[in-house]
Amino acid sequence: MNPKIEVNDLNLWFGRVHILQDIDIIIPANQVTAVIGPSGSGKSSLLRCFDRTNELITRTKTTGHIVIDGRDLAFEDPLDLRSRVGMIFQQPASLPGSIYENVAVGPRLFGIRDRRKLDVIVEESLTRAALFNELKDRLKKSAGALSGGQKQRMAIARALALNPEVLLFDEATSALDPISTQRVEDLIDKLKSTTTIIMVSHNMQQAARVSDHTLFMNVEEDGAARVVEFGPTDKIFTNPEDEKTERYITGRFG
Amino acid sequence: MRRRVYDRIVQIILIAIASMMALFLIYLVGYIIGSGIRGFSFGFLTRAPSGITQTGGVWPMIASSMYLIGLTLLIAVPLGVGGGIYLAEYAGQGRIVETIRFAVDILSSVPSIVFGLFGLALFVQFFGLKYSMLSGALTLTLMVLPLLLKISEESFRAVPVTYREASLALGATKDQTIFRIILPTALPAVFTGVLLSAGRAFGETAAVLYTAGLSPTTPVFPLDGGRTLSTHLYLLATTGKIEESFKVAMVLLVVILVFNVLSNVVISRFRRRFIKEAR
Numbered sequence: 063m064n065p066k067i068e069v070n071d072l073n074l075w076f077g078r079v080h081i082l083q084d085i086d087i088i089i090p091a092n093q094v095t096a097v098i099g100p101s102g103s104g105k106s107s108l109l110r111c112f113d114r115t116n117e118l119i120t121r122t123k124t125t126g127h128i129v130i131d132g133r134d135l136a137f138e139d140p141l142d143l144r145s146r147v148g149m150i151f152q153q154p155a156s157l158p159g160s161i162y163e164n165v166a167v168g169p170r171l172f173g174i175r176d177r178r179k180l181d182v183i184v185e186e187s188l189t190r191a192a193l194f195n196e197l198k199d200r201l202k203k204s205a206g207a208l209s210g211g212q213k214q215r216m217a218i219a220r221a222l223a224l225n226p227e228v229l230l231f232d233e234a235t236s237a238l239d240p241i242s243t244q245r246v247e248d249l250i251d252k253l254k255s256t257t258t259i260i261m262v263s264h265n266m267q268q269a270a271r272v273s274d275h276t277l278f279m280n281v282e283e284d285g286a287a288r289v290v291e292f293g294p295t296d297k298i299f300t301n302p303e304d305e306k307t308e309r310y311i312t313g314r315f316g
Numbered sequence: 317m318r319r320r321v322y323d324r325i326v327q328i329i330l331i332a333i334a335s336m337m338a339l340f341l342i343y344l345v346g347y348i349i350g351s352g353i354r355g356f357s358f359g360f361l362t363r364a365p366s367g368i369t370q371t372g373g374v375w376p377m378i379a380s381s382m383y384l385i386g387l388t389l390l391i392a393v394p395l396g397v398g399g400g401i402y403l404a405e406y407a408g409q410g411r412i413v414e415t416i417r418f419a420v421d422i423l424s425s426v427p428s429i430v431f432g433l434f435g436l437a438l439f440v441q442f443f444g445l446k447y448s449m450l451s452g453a454l455t456l457t458l459m460v461l462p463l464l465l466k467i468s469e470e471s472f473r474a475v476p477v478t479y480r481e482a483s484l485a486l487g488a489t490k491d492q493t494i495f496r497i498i499l500p501t502a503l504p505a506v507f508t509g510v511l512l513s514a515g516r517a518f519g520e521t522a523a524v525l526y527t528a529g530l531s532p533t534t535p536v537f538p539l540d541g542g543r544t545l546s547t548h549l550y551l552l553a554t555t556g557k558i559e560e561s562f563k564v565a566m567v568l569l570v571v572i573l574v575f576n577v578l579s580n581v582v583i584s585r586f587r588r589r590f591i592k593e594a595r
Contacts, residue, residue: 141489151478151482171492
């Protein structure tokens with residue numbers, strides 16, 4: 063197991079509010095790590111630490127380190143970082159314009175203008191998102207007409223167009239129907255050969271099905287969220303060490 | 317039972333009020349077109365008025381009105397849309413922004429004759445622009461700016477936050493996000509604001525009377541004076557040429573109706589697209 067991301071003693075504040083406390087984890091490369099925990103347990107905030115988008119929303123303060131492949135995120139150019147760390151949201155955005163435009167957004171932002179290059183990138187990304195065959199005849203049509211599941215896979219293709227090393231899924235299937243969810247899960251399984259995946263999920267079955275490692279987070283009365291337990295998914299779901307983990311995954315709290 | 321009767325009565329009253337409004341509009345439009353159409357020919361649109369009475373054609377007035385709208389939009393749209401972007405995306409909150417908003421609200425409730433007088437003092441006299449298209453356009457710009465600013469700001473705010481997130485998460489800068497993602501999305505709504513402004517500028521009389529002048533000639537350069545359709549109508553009506561003024565009124569009304577229909581079409585298209593997106 064190669065480590066991809068090392069989180070050392072990470073603390074995060076939004077203004078004066080302590081959000082994450084003493085997070086110490088190692089995310090393995092080319093595997094799926096699920097982040098579970100009740101609402102408000104800092105899962106999305108942790109995810110946003112990895113592409114440094116927390117700081118876009120509010121005044122943040124961070125201590126500790128997040129290191130990807132030996133490089134400390136704090137010293138990286140955030141825009142550059144975000145191209146290497148893709149984020150998939152719960153509500154997929156279909157931007158104005160065609161499906162093609164939607165996928166080509168990222169490369170264009172980073173200055174790729176050449177039409178042939180873009181054509182290749184768009185086709186590759188849609189293929190990797192298992193969407194190309196479905197949509198190849200209407201790449202120039204508006205993306206607004208796609209179904210929710212297709213939009214989500216298009217959003218994945220959009221992230222893939224920048225060839226990211228890490229993909230973050232923030233409850234990416236919780237607005238989708240079971241069949242679309244299944245497709246996205248299959249996709250995640252395929253994508254882990256080339257990327258490291260971290261997914262926040264409220265669906266315990268999904269976390270158990272899809273992930274290799276599971277991180278259970280919880281927030282105590284005193285405020286900030288902490289890691290309760292982190293380990294191989296099999297172990298967390300069959301033989302958790304912490305009693306709270308067991309109660310959460312069996313649906314008795316949270 | 318009583319509640320139902322009451323409900324019914326309220327309903328009937330409301331329908332009556334609504335139909336009265338509709339009937340009044342139909343009557344108004346019908347009356348003006350009915351009075352204007354008498355002796356109307358297409359030559360009226362293409363001829364210049366002649367003689368001391370200045371009747372028989374409105375071509376220079378149509379040209380002046382269009383010239384004035386074009387020039388006004390040329391100045392007002394960059395300012396209004398730019399200001400809207402600033403207020404929606406960059407300004408945040410604070411005393412300066414509050415002051416800007418307050419000023420805009422005040423500006424939008426100033427009577428147009430006051431704008432006219434102000435334009436006369438500032439542009440026509442102080443800056444020496446004379447009675448000209450440019451003076452008129454600058455004055456009209458001040459007048460339509462609040463509307464344009466407000467509609468642009470709201471159009472930008474109406475863009476779903478998911479668009480912003482998606483763009484920023486790809487590593488876009490703020491400027492890239494605004495100009496490549498948000499502006500294209502908001503454009504149809506901004507366009508309705510532009511059409512509404514154009515409609516207002518077109519129908520405006522008082523602000524133009526003192527600034528664009530009354531010369532019944534076709535303007536060529538921005539410093540040429542001209543007489544718009546609405547000021548022409550005002551002059552005709554105040555000098556007792558009622559029949560002729562109804563013809564002009566008809567032309568004005570038809571153009572304004574076209575403006576309104578056009579902006580409604582754009583608005584409904586925009587809405588439909590957003591409903592589709594939301595699903």
